[in-house]
Amino acid sequence: MGLLTVSVGVPYAVLATTSPMLQRWIGQIAPETKASRFFALSNLGSFLGLLSYPFLVEPFLPSASQTRLWSIAFVLYAVLSAASAVTVLRADRGGRVAAPPAATEAPPDAAERRRIWWWLAYSALGSVLLLATTNRVSQWSAVIPFLWVLPLCVYLLTFVLCFGHQVMRWRGPFLLAFVALAGLGSVLARPELPEDLLIQLGLQCLTLFFGCMLCHGEMVRLQPAARRLPQFYLVIASGGALGGVFVTLLAPQIFPDYWEHPLVIVAIAALALVQDAANLRRPGQVWQKAGSLACCGLFAVGIGAGLRAEMAGTDSTVDRARNFYGVVKVIKEDVDDPAEYSLVMQQAGVDQGSQYQAPDRRRTPSCAYDARHGLGLALRFQRRRRDGGPDRPLRIGIIGLGAGMVAAHGRPGDTLRYYELNPQVTELARRYFSFLADSPAGIEVLHGDGRILLEREARLGQIGQFDLLIIDAFRGAAPPMHLMTKEAFEIYRRHLATDGILAINFELDTFELGPLHRGLAAAVGLGVRWFETIPEAGCEDAVSWALYTGDDDFWSVPEVKAAISPWRDNSDSQLLWTDASSNLLSVINWSEGNE
Numbered sequence: 342m343g344l345l346t347v348s349v350g351v352p353y354a355v356l357a358t359t360s361p362m363l364q365r366w367i368g369q370i371a372p373e374t375k376a377s378r379f380f381a382l383s384n385l386g387s388f389l390g391l392l393s394y395p396f397l398v399e400p401f402l403p404s405a406s407q408t409r410l411w412s413i414a415f416v417l418y419a420v421l422s423a424a425s426a427v428t429v430l431r432a433d434r435g436g437r438v439a440a441p442p443a444a445t446e447a448p449p450d451a452a453e454r455r456r457i458w459w460w461l462a463y464s465a466l467g468s469v470l471l472l473a474t475t476n477r478v479s480q481w482s483a484v485i486p487f488l489w490v491l492p493l494c495v496y497l498l499t500f501v502l503c504f505g506h507q508v509m510r511w512r513g514p515f516l517l518a519f520v521a522l523a524g525l526g527s528v529l530a531r532p533e534l535p536e537d538l539l540i541q542l543g544l545q546c547l548t549l550f551f552g553c554m555l556c557h558g559e560m561v562r563l564q565p566a567a568r569r570l571p572q573f574y575l576v577i578a579s580g581g582a583l584g585g586v587f588v589t590l591l592a593p594q595i596f597p598d599y600w601e602h603p604l605v606i607v608a609i610a611a612l613a614l615v616q617d618a619a620n621l622r623r624p625g626q627v628w629q630k631a632g633s634l635a636c637c638g639l640f641a642v643g644i645g646a647g648l649r650a651e652m653a654g655t656d657s658t659v660d661r662a663r664n665f666y667g668v669v670k671v672i673k674e675d676v677d678d679p680a681e682y683s684l685v686m687q688q689a690g691v692d693q694g695s696q697y698q699a700p701d702r703r704r705t706p707s708c709a710y711d712a713r714h715g716l717g718l719a720l721r722f723q724r725r726r727r728d729g730g731p732d733r734p735l736r737i738g739i740i741g742l743g744a745g746m747v748a749a750h751g752r753p754g755d756t757l758r759y760y761e762l763n764p765q766v767t768e769l770a771r772r773y774f775s776f777l778a779d780s781p782a783g784i785e786v787l788h789g790d791g792r793i794l795l796e797r798e799a800r801l802g803q804i805g806q807f808d809l810l811i812i813d814a815f816r817g818a819a820p821p822m823h824l825m826t827k828e829a830f831e832i833y834r835r836h837l838a839t840d841g842i843l844a845i846n847f848e849l850d851t852f853e854l855g856p857l858h859r860g861l862a863a864a865v866g867l868g869v870r871w872f873e874t875i876p877e878a879g880c881e882d883a884v885s886w887a888l889y890t891g892d893d894d895f896w897s898v899p900e901v902k903a904a905i906s907p908w909r910d911n912s913d914s915q916l917l918w919t920d921a922s923s924n925l926l927s928v929i930n931w932s933e934g935n936e
Contacts, residue, residue, distance in 0.1 A: 352415060359383065359418075361574040363425060368568065370432045380574075381505035388497040391490045395926070403921035456563050460576040461583070466609050467556040468584025471496045473602035474549045476588070478542055480599075480667070480689035488542075495546045499553035503561045512555065516613045519551035523606045552606065555613045589665075597661050598668050659684065659773060666763040669693070671773045683707070684773055686744045686766070693766070694744025696774045704779055706746040708874065708884075709846065715872030715886025715904070716811065719842045720750050722898055723808045737782075738807040738836065740791030740824065741814035742766050744774045751782025758805070759784070760791035762814070792824055795832050805836035812845045822925065825857065826918045830865045840892035843867070846884040852928045855908040858887045860915035867891050873906035 360383040367374055398407060475492045526544040565573050592601045661670040669688050674695070675681035680702070685695040695707050711717055723735055734754030739747050742761040751757050757780070761767050767786055771777060777784050787794055791814060798805065810833055814821055823829060833843055847854055855871070862869035867889040874885045885906070895901060916927060 361571045366429045381501045384497045384500040392494045400924045461580040463556040463560045464577045464580025465584040467553045468581040469605045470552045472588040495550050499557045503557040522548040552609045662765040694746045706749045710746045714874045735808040738810045745770045745776035748776040748780035751780040753781045755782035759786045806838045827864045828920045843889035845887045855910040856914045856916035860917040870905045
C-alpha cells in the first residue's frame, strides 16, 4: 500500500486537481463561460487515452518505454499547468479577473444543501455500477487491461456527453433502454465462445452507458454556479470513492456473491422512476407513460424475484464464500445418480475440480485429471522410467489447488506442494473434499501467488527439484498472463529436476495458445507437445494438457507417443510473451465459433 500510494496515489491525486482548478481559473477570467463544460473535455482526454491503450500502447510498447513516456507526459502536464497559472496571474494584475463574491452573500438554503446529497448519491451509484460491471465481465476472462479499460471508457464517455451538452432531455428513453438491456444481460448464460463474450461484453457496457447517463445527467441538472464547482467536484469525487469502497471492501463482507450488480441496477432504475414521476402529471402521451411504467414495473419485479432466489440459494448449492479474489462455490451435481453424484468447486461459473461421493470412487479424479490423459501419463511415466523402480517417491509442485484432485495420484513418500492464492479455496477444499486428507503423500499448502512464491524460494536457494510442476491456476479459458511469460518459465525451469516435466492445462475454445506454448518452449530450451483430453460423457468441457520437458526420451515412450495430439492451429508459428510485453488479443481464437 505504501508503494502504491507513493508511485500511483500521489501523482493521481495531483492530476485529479486539474479539472476543478482550471475551471475555477476560467470562471475568474471569463465568468460568462460555462466552465463545467471543460469537465467534458477533461473526461474526453481520459477517454481517448484509455481507449488507445489496449490497441496502440500495450501491443507495441514494452512497460519500460511506457514508464519513460509517462514521466515525460507528467513533466509536460506540470509545465502547462504552470503556464496556465501565469496566464491567470497576468489577468489578475491587469484587472481582468472577476471579483470574488461578496462576504455578505446569503448562505445556501435547505434546497441547495439537499443537492449535495443528490450529488453524492448519483456519483456513488455510477461508481458502483462501473465497478460491479467490471467485476462481472472480468469473471469471463483474464483480468487484462482491455476488460477494465472498456467499462471505464464507457463511464467517462457519459461524463463527456452529459457535461458537454449540459442538458438531460431523454431520461425516459434512457430508462427504458437501461432496464431492457439489464434484463437481457441477466438472462444470458456465461459466454463460452469469443462471439458470446463480445455479445455479453457489449450488453454489459450498454447497460453501464445508459445507467451512467441517467446518474450523470441528473448531476448536470443539479450542478451549481461556477463559484461552487470545487465543492461540486469534491462531492462527486467523494461519491466515487464511496462507491469504490462499497464494491471493493464492503460488498465482499456482506454479500456471498456479486449481488451488488443487480442491486445497483434496481437502485438506479427506481431513482430514475422517482425523478421522472413529474411527467405523469403532464398532459398528453398517456399511453407512452403507461407503457414506460409497465416495463419498469415488470423489470423491478423480475429483478427482485431473481435476486431473492439468488440470495435464498438453490438446492444444489452446498456452500459459497466470497473475498477479494472472487466467489467460490461448492455445488452438487448428478444427485439422482449414485455412481455419478459429485461435489464440484466452481469459481466464476467454471469448475475448479470435483469429487465423486460414492465411497468406491472418492479417490478417483475426474475428467482430464485421471490416469489416462496428459497429467496421468506424465505422473505414471515419471515413476516408471527412473532409477529406483515404480515406487520411487516423486516431488510434485502445483500452482492452483482447486478441489485438490492431483493429490489423488500421491503415493507414500511423495511430496506434493501446492501454491494457492485464495485462502477460501483451501478452506473449502479441506471442508468438502477429501483428496488432501485421503492422500498418503505429504501435502504442503502455501498461500500466495505461485510465481512470486517460487521466485522467492529460488532467491533463497530453496530449489524445488520437482519431478513434475503443474500450472493449474487457470479460470476456465483465461490465463493469468504473468504465469505465461518467458520470465515465469525461467523460474519454472529452475525448480524442475533435470528430466522434470512442466504440465500446463488449458481450454482452446476461446484462446489458441499453440503458438505461445511453442514460443515459450523455444525460449527456455524445452520440448513441448499437446495432449488432448478425450471427450466423454460428463466430461465435455475437460481441459487438455501441454507437457514440457528437456528429456527427449520421454516423447519416445510408446504410450506417450501415441497420446500426442496435433496442434489445433496446424502451424509451426511461435509467439513469446514477456513481463514487458504481452497481449491477450494475440491469442484469441476467432475462428472457433465458426467451425
